[in-house]
Amino acid sequence: MTQIIVLGATGSVGETAFRVLQHDADRIRVDGLVAHSNFERLWEMGTTLHANWVGLTDTEAAGKLRAQYGSRGPRIIAGFDAILEEIASSPAEKVIGAMTGFAGLLPTLTAIRYGKDILLANKETMVAAGDLVRQAAKTSGSHIIPVDSEHSAIFQCLALDQPLRRIVLTCSGGPFRGRTRKDLVNVRVEDALKHPNWAMGAKITVDSATLMNKGLEIIEAHHLFDVTYDQIDVVIHPQSVVHSLVEFVDGATMAQLGWPDMAVPVQVALSWPERWPLPQEPLDLTRQPLTFEPPDTETFESLRIARQAGRIGGLVPTVLNAANEVAVSLFLSREIGFLSIIDVIKDVLQDFRDNRPVVTLEDILDADQWARQDAVRVARRYQQ
Numbered sequence: 001m002t003q004i005i006v007l008g009a010t011g012s013v014g015e016t017a018f019r020v021l022q023h024d025a026d027r028i029r030v031d032g033l034v035a036h037s038n039f040e041r042l043w044e045m046g047t048t049l050h051a052n053w054v055g056l057t058d059t060e061a062a063g064k065l066r067a068q069y070g071s072r073g074p075r076i077i078a079g080f081d082a083i084l085e086e087i088a089s090s091p092a093e094k095v096i097g098a099m100t101g102f103a104g105l106l107p108t109l110t111a112i113r114y115g116k117d118i119l120l121a122n123k124e125t126m127v128a129a130g131d132l133v134r135q136a137a138k139t140s141g142s143h144i145i146p147v148d149s150e151h152s153a154i155f156q157c158l159a160l161d162q163p164l165r166r167i168v169l170t171c172s173g174g175p176f177r178g179r180t181r182k183d184l185v186n187v188r189v190e191d192a193l194k195h196p197n198w199a200m201g202a203k204i205t206v207d208s209a210t211l212m213n214k215g216l217e218i219i220e221a222h223h224l225f226d227v228t229y230d231q232i233d234v235v236i237h238p239q240s241v242v243h244s245l246v247e248f249v250d251g252a253t254m255a256q257l258g259w260p261d262m263a264v265p266v267q268v269a270l271s272w273p274e275r276w277p278l279p280q281e282p283l284d285l286t287r288q289p290l291t292f293e294p295p296d297t298e299t300f301e302s303l304r305i306a307r308q309a310g311r312i313g314g315l316v317p318t319v320l321n322a323a324n325e326v327a328v329s330l331f332l333s334r335e336i337g338f339l340s341i342i343d344v345i346k347d348v349l350q351d352f353r354d355n356r357p358v359v360t361l362e363d364i365l366d367a368d369q370w371a372r373q374d375a376v377r378v379a380r381r382y383q384q
Contacts, residue, residue: 008098009033013121016262031092039065055083119269121147130223152265153243153256168245170237187338197240215306314355315367322371323348340382347378
């Protein structure tokens with residue numbers, strides 16, 4: 001049986017993976033599950049899936065778990081470094097990378113360096129260190145299979161590896177589709193967390209509200225599918241049924257459709273190149289019309305900013321990602337307003353002057369740390 005590790009097990013993608021892994025228990029064995037601090041849910045998952053070990057990056061949470069359950073069940077791994085060691089020594093052939101944000105980079109790179117295939121649901125890894133990750137995968141022979149619904153759709157459409165003309169990423173438009181910049185001045189955290197179609201974690205939901213999520217996906221698509229930025233378009237599709245499209249060199253266009261549910265992308269990544277049965281509600285195209293419209297890049301500047309950062313390359317996408325993570329965190333803690341998220345990102349990018357080519361992981365880590373410190377500094381201008 002294939003063995004697997006799930007990073008970010010208690011997040012939204014991890015919860016979907018839990019559901020899929022229960023269904024596919026006769027095909028896949030779970031070696032380990034990793035979370036940050038939600039030890040009670042992690043333990044419930046680990047015992048249900050008969051995992052060999054569970055890991056918590058928060059050592060205090062791991063101590064509480066040991067005190068409550070440590071004498072039975074899966075082994076308990078405490079702390080980030082110990083989890084990296086466990087990933088390196090694990091017999092698992094595949095790793096679901098679903099940790100939130102930049103924190104997923106080192107575990108993902110560790111898994112790749114030890115030849116494990118990555119089922120990638122952490123776009124920030126490719127945004128911040130795409131060239132480094134691709135080179136590591138090439139060296140070790142690891143495969144990277146996308147789990148994001150949009151990139152999974154493209155991956156499936158490109159199954160025959162035919163020459164393409166462009167990729168079209170679909171975007172729901174988030175909770176503020178159709179609003180003007182003036183309408184967004186007084187947006188509350190509660191408003192930004194009301195995504196119309198998807199149930200996700202707070203950070204990615206805010207990214208969807210600013211459309212930065214789609215901006216990051218542009219950079220991710222560039223790395224995953226080896227296409228230029230001129231070959232990547234974005235279209236607003238409010239129903240989230242068409243997950244993305246590929247236009248081939250003869251003009252033929254293929255799309256992958258399905259309800260807004262991450263179960264199919266997760267299982268596709270687990271089973272590829274096979275397809276396994278999954279008890280999903282059949283798609284009914286008569287239920288609602290499918291509509292498409294161009295994005296409003298004047299109101300939602302993040303699409304333009306992310307594309308420009310990707311074109312510049314080097315360490316600029318790393319800085320973009322770090323500044324966005326800090327700005328979103330400050331918005332969620334109500335320290336800055338919604339529109340100030342993009343203001344902070346633009347200021348940090350303008351401050352950055354050290355765009356040398358990426359050579360080592362240390363280059364990435366240094367740029368990330370600098371951008372986070374600068375984002376905290378410039379955010380003081382916008383504090384509420």
